[in-house]
Amino acid sequence: MAKKVGVVGAGPAGLLLAYLLHREGIEVVVLEARSRAYLEQSPHRIRAGVLEWGSQEVLLQAGLGERMLAQGLEHRGIYLAFDGGMHRLDFPSLTGKSIWVYGQQFVVQDMIQAHLAAGGEIRFEHEVLGLEDGGLVYRTPEGAVERLACDFVVGADGSHSRLRAQIPKARVHQKIYPFAWLGILAEAPPAAEELIYASHPRGFALFSMRSPTRSRNYLQVAVEEKLEDWPEERIWAELNERLGGVAEVRPGPLLEKSLTPLRSLVVEPMQHGRFFLMGDAAHVVPPTGAKGMNLALCDAVLLYRALLAYYRRGEEGPLLRYTQDALRHVWQAELFSYFMTTLLHTPADSFDEGLRTAQLRHVAESPHLQRFLAENYVGLYTSGRHPGLLSQEV
Template sequence: MARTQVGIIGAGPAGLLLSYLLHAEGIDAVVLEARSREYVEKRVRAGVCEHPTVELLREIGVGTRLDAEGLPHHGFSLRFDGRDHRIALSELTGRTITVYGQQEIVKDLIAAHEAKGYPVEFEVSDVELAELDTERPRVTYRDADGAPRELDCDVIAGCDGFHGVSRPTIPGGQVKSFDREYPFAWLGVLAQTPPSDEELIYTHHERGFALHSMRSPEITRLYLQVPHDEKIENWPDDRIWSELSARLATESEFSLREGPILDKGVTPMRSFVAEPMQYGRLFLAGDAAHIVPPTGAKGMNLAVADVRVLSRALVDLLLHNRSERAVSYSDTCLRRVWRAEHFSWYMTSMLHVDPASDEFQRRLQLSQLRYTASSRAAATSLAENYVGLPFE
């Protein structure tokens, strides 16, 4: 049986960042990941980094490539009524967001682990957690060669996403779930073409929501609202470009740049929170504990906020035998989680066309959009949530 202080399940941003933060404080940790290194480094996910996320990555020394290749943004557009209405993030808050793909952060963190010799095991299987309500929880699994392994821990961190093994391991009745599924999904495409605008464009259109984003000066990321059960086979490339052009059109001149589509897929949208985010010596972080619809760009950033809180709690617990932060971990995180859940719901409700809505509800949407675009107070509220509220 191997021994470590913290067993971390999942090598996404949450698990890798937690491991790096703990090692920096002298705490041993092992990261276990079911997928291959190649898979997690290429898995396209979020792309908007909040100001606090960027500052933390810089602070711990893994922000060099982010600073060199990330795209700082000082604002974004709400596009409705055929016109752009800019939300001036920097002017309203003094802060920015940075467009830098989640998979790039994963690459940076894996490279940092490799450089320092911190252990990350890929392609593990049959992961099971045990003895969670004791001071010596265990992880059993098979390594990449199929050999059985057992890891004796002081703490286990479940950073393995919504479909991972960590949360379902908690005994029934110990966690309450809050869940909402939306009647639409996002069809996302990655296109090899320069962005059509310097900033993100969030579009409310009678045909449905659309988002113009980017990943680099040469790669554009675009999204269309589609029915929740839509099949990707129904969307050949020509149809995607035609629909994007229709929804992103403005009264003034706007030219959508087209190019080869490198990747496309349909992502269902849901809101989900598990309370509490801990059971015994198991602590949940990131998507294992909560999901937000992607409209507010909060998913990865919430994971970063979770592990920042958790790392400090585990330093207190394992190095100084102080349990206060560990005991209050869930309550501390959930304050931020529910704020982000509300903001993501607000952005989603304001910008998407609900197939069950009537004309009254649609007039309310337009009223909210017009108020947000014309009121400095309303725009500031949106902006300060979007760039990321300060860490606790």
């Protein structure tokens, strides 16, 4: 069996690329090691849900945004809480754009449903074992080892990618941060109508939401912390402590609790021959900047355009430039994520803490720094350089 494009991984990057290619009549198949139920319903898949302005435009133009508009939340700014006060950054006044809060799990659900409804092919519970000349080797749910011949292979198999090693002599740029996030999803009203990024001497806290009745909150903790050391009462008390009295969170039943170490990673190059990496397989960002899903969608749009140029007109240039073009938006997102992480998290070193506090106060006072933060938050590349699927002829 042969396909023009084989995609490994049914996350946002792989699913969007497959859906767009299938819509153009290009034969594509997605191989995914997990079950459909796990991808769509598992509480372990509840992840970030901030869509840049350009990302929500991409979903709308692709015909994937109906439920996002009905159930998602448009946010026109964020709050910075520190020194006993709240400072709001108004995105439309600073950039003319806003962002959308809509959980990644819902994006994946929408993409799977739309792709299958359009006759696209996703083979769930098919574990890819490796690459071979001209295609992929995988194991079926019954345990049989089979091969898929294809023109191009795309690795979109997540932050712990097995296919990343298929790029010989790849450079892996990595930064490990000295703290982790303790995250909860709770059936409780959010602390505010928009996200609050709280800086406190005890550590950073983020107050976000999935709906008007469901909150998603995070605490900066030491990397060696254990979940069992954080009972519900301690979590709610610490969240309110770090708000510093500027707002209040009301406790509610916990639906999920997790610990996430923070790291940054960039693989260079993101391609070798006819093999390409996308999404978390190619780059990882700390969640502080809300860039992970947006980068995945950016990669998918870029590779979609390059493959379309190849199949429509035989042009190989965009494919050859994929890494070069992708690294522009990747490193910009890494820069912003690093900026937000170091701006908001309390370091152990007192000198670093003094510098961080000075910078945070400067952000609150400077319209120039506020615009830098806002234009990166709403998306420099999805909103500007990559303005959408249908706005540029391919």
